[in-house]
Amino acid sequence: DAKTTQPPSMDCAEGRAANLPCNHSTISGNEYVYWYRQIHSQGPQYIIHGLKNNETNEMASLIITEDRKSSTLILPHATLRDTAVYYCIVRGPNTGGFKTIFGAGTRLFVKA
Amino acid sequence: GAVVSQHPSRVICKSGTSVKIECRSLDFQATTMFWYRQFPKQSLMLMATSNEGSKATYEQGVEKDKFLINHASLTLSTLTVTSAHPEDSSFYICSARDYGGGVETQYFGPGTRLLVL
Numbered sequence: 001d002a003k004t005t006q007p008p009s010m011d012c013a014e015g016r017a018a019n020l021p022c023n024h025s026t027i028s029g030n031e032y033v034y035w036y037r038q039i040h041s042q043g044p045q046y047i048i049h050g051l052k053n054n055e056t057n058e059m060a061s062l063i064i065t066e067d068r069k070s071s072t073l074i075l076p077h078a079t080l081r082d083t084a085v086y087y088c089i090v091r092g093p094n095t096g097g098f099k100t101i102f103g104a105g106t107r108l109f110v111k112a
Numbered sequence: 113g114a115v116v117s118q119h120p121s122r123v124i125c126k127s128g129t130s131v132k133i134e135c136r137s138l139d140f141q142a143t144t145m146f147w148y149r150q151f152p153k154q155s156l157m158l159m160a161t162s163n164e165g166s167k168a169t170y171e172q173g174v175e176k177d178k179f180l181i182n183h184a185s186l187t188l189s190t191l192t193v194t195s196a197h198p199e200d201s202s203f204y205i206c207s208a209r210d211y212g213g214g215v216e217t218q219y220f221g222p223g224t225r226l227l228v229l
Contacts, residue, residue: 034217034218041223041225042222042223043116043205043207043222043223044156046217046218046219046220049217087155098209098216098218099146099158099161100146100207102148102157102158103155
């Protein structure tokens with residue numbers, strides 16, 4: 001079973017920031033938080049990951065709470081092409097050998 | 113990021129035939145690859161873990177004799193769906209594990225859409 005909980009869907013206006021929450025209250029100390037997204041009929045795309053510090057790259061920012069029980073993926077300026085299913089994954093050496101187990105994800109709709 | 117390819121991108125076959133799907137890591141070596149299956153409007157379901165030079169490890173409920181996995185090199189894993197039936201029609205996706213620089217990341221292929229008639 002997936003170790004994360006995400007809202008099933010969210011809407012966001014084009015050009016605005018999209019903030020996607022994820023709960024992972026049972027995360028272990030050596031497990032990382034990864035975010036992927038899947039655009040329709042394509043393979044998942046890696047976005048970002050982190051352990052305990054906030055992270056930023058060219059695609060997004062990842063904010064992890066101090067207790068590591070939840071995180072938020074931020075797309076700073078959402079575009080129509082960001083419409084996709086976003087998956088929050090917890091993974092580490094104890095997760096069955098770094099297996100990636102997908103939950104239902106959050107379906108993000110970016111609207112013009 | 114790293115690139116993972118799959119071939120073919122889509123395949124249509126008759127019931128009872130076997131289909132082989134290739135997964136390649138193009139710019140890194142992957143001792144571990146994973147195979148997933150995704151039905152319409154559902155999430156990805158892990159089928160098996162493919163380890164270079166050893167037998168694959170299958171998830172509960174996945175028939176190892178039906179879904180043959182071979183990981184003969186550090187850049188190639190193959191999934192063969194044997195005696196395919198219409199219920200095997202699905203989107204098959206692989207991922208490859210990259211452990212460069214002490215950071216573990218997994219990159220996914222574009223998927224192979226299988227339709228069994």
